[in-house]
Amino acid sequence: MTVHYVDEAGQIPEGQHRMYEIDGKSIGVYNVKGEYYAILNYCPHQGAQLCKGPVCGTTLLSPVYEYEYGKQGEIVRCPWHGWEFDIRTGKSLVEGKSRLRRYAVIHENGKIGIEV
Numbered sequence: 001m002t003v004h005y006v007d008e009a010g011q012i013p014e015g016q017h018r019m020y021e022i023d024g025k026s027i028g029v030y031n032v033k034g035e036y037y038a039i040l041n042y043c044p045h046q047g048a049q050l051c052k053g054p055v056c057g058t059t060l061l062s063p064v065y066e067y068e069y070g071k072q073g074e075i076v077r078c079p080w081h082g083w084e085f086d087i088r089t090g091k092s093l094v095e096g097k098s099r100l101r102r103y104a105v106i107h108e109n110g111k112i113g114i115e116v
Helices: none
Strands: 003-008 017-022 025-032 035-040 055-060 068-077 084-086 102-108 111-115
Touching: 003 017, 025 068, 025 111
Parallel strands: none
Antiparallel strands: 003 111, 017 025, 025 035, 035 102, 055 068, 068 084, 102 111
């Protein structure tokens, strides 16, 4: 694996993301509560550009007729069909088998790198 340094630390504000092209892949780097996460800009459902979808939260497990909202800023929603994925884990909230392709983010010497 090779580390590709893409930006200076602090250039991606908390709650925001930026897109980078690395080795022919479109990769989104998200700042979720001060931690960086990198995902492939490809929805495993039908191939939408996932990083064009909104970053939001979702309803959590709760008792019947009660709705608890949480994980604000930790979920990306596919712009085509609304499938939701946890940015931190890559896990789908719609179907247990689907996952996002994730990449390790290296944060050193004031730079952000993606291991591809």
